[in-house]
Amino acid sequence: MILYDSNLKIFSSSLINDKNFFSGFGTRQLGDGKRHVDNIFKFLNDNEISYKKVVIPEQIHSVNIGFFKSKAIDRLEKVDETDGILTNEQGIVLTVVTADCCPIIFVDKDAKLVGISHQGWRGSVKRLVQKMIEKMIDRGAKIESIRVAIGPAIGECCYDVDDDRYFEFKEEFDGYSDKIFHHRKERWHLNLALLNYLLLLEKGLKKDQIDFFPFCTRCDKDRFFSFRRDKDKDLSEMFSFIIKY
Numbered sequence: 001m002i003l004y005d006s007n008l009k010i011f012s013s014s015l016i017n018d019k020n021f022f023s024g025f026g027t028r029q030l031g032d033g034k035r036h037v038d039n040i041f042k043f044l045n046d047n048e049i050s051y052k053k054v055v056i057p058e059q060i061h062s063v064n065i066g067f068f069k070s071k072a073i074d075r076l077e078k079v080d081e082t083d084g085i086l087t088n089e090q091g092i093v094l095t096v097v098t099a100d101c102c103p104i105i106f107v108d109k110d111a112k113l114v115g116i117s118h119q120g121w122r123g124s125v126k127r128l129v130q131k132m133i134e135k136m137i138d139r140g141a142k143i144e145s146i147r148v149a150i151g152p153a154i155g156e157c158c159y160d161v162d163d164d165r166y167f168e169f170k171e172e173f174d175g176y177s178d179k180i181f182h183h184r185k186e187r188w189h190l191n192l193a194l195l196n197y198l199l200l201l202e203k204g205l206k207k208d209q210i211d212f213f214p215f216c217t218r219c220d221k222d223r224f225f226s227f228r229r230d231k232d233k234d235l236s237e238m239f240s241f242i243i244k245y
């Protein structure tokens with residue numbers, strides 16, 4: 001179940017959060033996590049959330065996945081050219097930022113492994129979410145003990161795509177393109193979060209291992225930044241995170 005915490009101003013998954021794992025999808029009330037990284041530190045410090053280090057992947061719409069190991073004692077480490085990141089270290093705040101793209105949080109509590117990824121259409125068509133599961137298994141996770149939470153992304157209501165992109169997706173996901181696309185007002189609309197959910201099922205996860213809520217970042221102006229809605233005036237992005245204790 002996806003829950004909203006009105007004190008922390010985050011959404012979080014009951015499949016993931018417990019005394020050993022803390023994660024959330026931030027709302028716009030927490031400010032821009034992309035250009036103002038201090039907003040992430042402010043959130044952690046104001047709420048007395050203990051941590052050692054914040055990790056920020058560069059996010060280039062790739063399917064590159066990093067396995068994070070602390071090198072320095074700095075409170076902030078950036079990881080170049082990556083859109084997914086995993087760690088088994090304690091107190092590490094793995095983050096991504098999004099405003100319409102889909103943030104996804106991963107955990108295997110038995111393998112003591114956490115991860116987070118950012119996927120827009122490019123990462124989705126290249127199956128980043130499935131590659132995250134493969135990397136977790138490489139690091140000792142088991143498919144049946146992985147839990148995943150899909151965060152707020154642009155909804156099918158607002159995500160119309162060009163015909164070229166439609167055909168690219170149709171070729172890659174022929175078996176379920178009728179589920180992820182709907183035709184409205186002479187445009188194809190893509191359901192990005194549903195696509196990632198279906199990719200997880202295809203990989204062998206069961207429905208009860210995945211938390212998923214039909215957000216739309218563009219429709220819900222009160223809670224989310226949206227690139228499509230505000231690109232002319234505001235390029236802020238929400239931050240999402242997971243920490244293992």
Ligand SMILES: [Zn+2]
Pocket residue numbers: 154155156157158216217218219220
């Ligand atoms: Zn919408």
